[in-house]
Amino acid sequence: MGEKNDKKEKKSKKEKLPRQQMPEQKADVRKHNFDEVPLGYTKQMAMQEASRCLQCKKPACVEGCPVEIDIPEFIRYIQAGDFTKAIRHIWQRNSLPAICGRVCPQEDQCEGLCILGKKDEPVAIGHLERFAADYERHYGTGELPPKAESTGKRVAVVGSGPSGLTVAGDLILKGHEVTVFEAFHKGGGVLIYGIPEFRLPKEIVAQELNFLERLGVKIQCNEVVGKTTTLDELFEEGYEAIYLGVGAGLPRFLNIPGENLVGIYSANEYLTRANLMKAYRFPEYDTPLVKGKDVAVFGAGNVAMDAARTAMRMGADNVRIIYRRSREEMPAREAEIHHAEEEGIQFYLLTAPTRFMGNDQGRVSGMECLQMELGEPDDSGRRRPLPVKGSEFQLDCDLAVIAVGAGANPLLTQSTPELQLNKWGYVIADEKTGKTTKKGVWAGGDIVTGAATVILAAGAGRQCSNSIHDYLTIGW
């Protein structure tokens, strides 16, 4: 009898505490604006969600975090309503919480390992991280975390994306002098040129950069390392260690006929125009961008979803994701696919483009595709898509965005022959320390691993910053 009652009580407790859903803009409204889609937790929601955490003694979630944030501890502070302590606790491991809380694939990392997730939904760790960072931004005291005494050592960080900023944040707190070099006119790397406003407001990136600047990090824009200056010149200027976090900035194309027609963009170009150059606000901003009615986006990763949803917001009638494999193989986060579907993005799966057609002004007007079927697994372990004979069909298309990944940009590596590269042109770096084959130079993020995620880049940055600190205090 008593046992039965117990079970009932447990069940009702669970019913009282479902995972707090984050409110979002409605799909039919948001597909016409560039404002952020998820709106964030209220204090009450955050505290309630935090109370779902079991405070495991051996927390699996932490093992899933590339920068090993002490997750249960910061959640405990949120549950107690001490948001200031919560964010300070996160900062010990992560300099970019407002960003990671938004764009990390938590379902594959911390939340994917959450014990609650076995029977129920996991604790919304990402939402809580975001909440703590947002709360600090809006209501925080602005008090900075403590910094170690100055070592007088200078470090140059090349690239101001997530891995570079993580290194900068880590090393400035350890007392080193840090300058970040950025080729674009604005800092933030992929966070500013790649990820759209509706997924990561640029104001937040600016605030995270400002936080680092207040800690003493110098951010030097318009400096193309490899062109304006070389690594050896940086050493001559007195930098004792250099971290390369330049990303994988080389666009891949489809290599099919008609690809150079006007209106066909690499995802890098399309998103840079839209995000960094704010082309969606043309003519208030001077950079133009083709507005398509029938849009095709090739690829099915997060970048493809970003491009498709941007095109929708620019006023397209039809936005089609064209992907040669099936839904199961789509690399994008489930949440991004879901958001795209809600906004009316169409998915043409098992479909591969064969050529583009143009009009007499050299603008893209259509394309031809082939149906595919899945064969045996290929090198990547995914079933290889094979064309179905005679299945060609045509689609109207006046804007196409190619989002099939990025390669290694050779600009910097070509100017530095001592850096050994692998056969794809990525920098060879020690797996544990991030040391490259050139003394005093570390590398991490996409330029080592190939295109991956923000948090993996930040995780690589963390490993390197530990090694750089050892080098500056002990030796190579």
Place this chain on the structure above:
Amino acid sequence: MFEIVKRKEMAQGTVVLNEIKAPKIAAKAKPGQFVILKANETGERIPLTMAYTDPEKGIIAVIYQVVGKSTALFSTLQEGQGFQDVIGPLGKATEIEKLGTVVCVGGGTGVAVMHPITKAMKEAGNHVIAIIGARTRDLLILEEEMKAASHDLRVCTDDGSYGHHGFVTDVLKQTLEKEDVKLVVGIGPVPMMKFVTKMTKEYNVKTLVSLNSIMVDGTGMCGCCRVSVGGETRFACVDGPEFDGHLVDFEELSKRLQAYTDMEKESYEQFKCACQS
């Protein structure tokens, strides 16, 4: 800010020269390389090949024709004011070697780009014949400078108001007939480069052209400036801006340059209205 230390109008105010304080770029820049300029917060990133540099004074110079909103905005910047952003030097430098007789053909503001290349070709020991042209005499730029940079300067105007009456290709043809030309460098509007390369192909003379593709980052990241060269896609920003003119698909280039014509017009009209009111 990158300060404009000298501003000069040329060709009846349709072309503007800016000397800009940019010591790091000036120290590194070589003939044929370009910079990307952005006037202000809302501005567009515009690539311009440098006309000359003075590393000692830390100065780079660009010369541009006012053709749309962005260049019109540039032209409003006075001495003491400046560009919010200047990035460079970008692209590959011109390969300068001693070859013998080299002909440098410049049209319009292409003459500005041609100037440092001409000078370097002469300094390398080549016999340099320069041919420059413009629609009419008033639009001709850098005549004196080109005279000094070459051994022999030939000038053409489309309307015959000065020098040879006709196109630069007429004078080029005469030159190719008479001289043992080892290399032609042709820089100017796309139609001019197209006709120059068409002619030199007949004479089987190697020809370099410098392409002014639309760009965004200028570091090989976006592929906006892609151009077909010998059937392969190349990026003007990192593989160029100079290419073997006999292999460039000028039809495609010219269509890609017109990608935003309508939007550019809209933007320019709005800018002119705002300036008037």
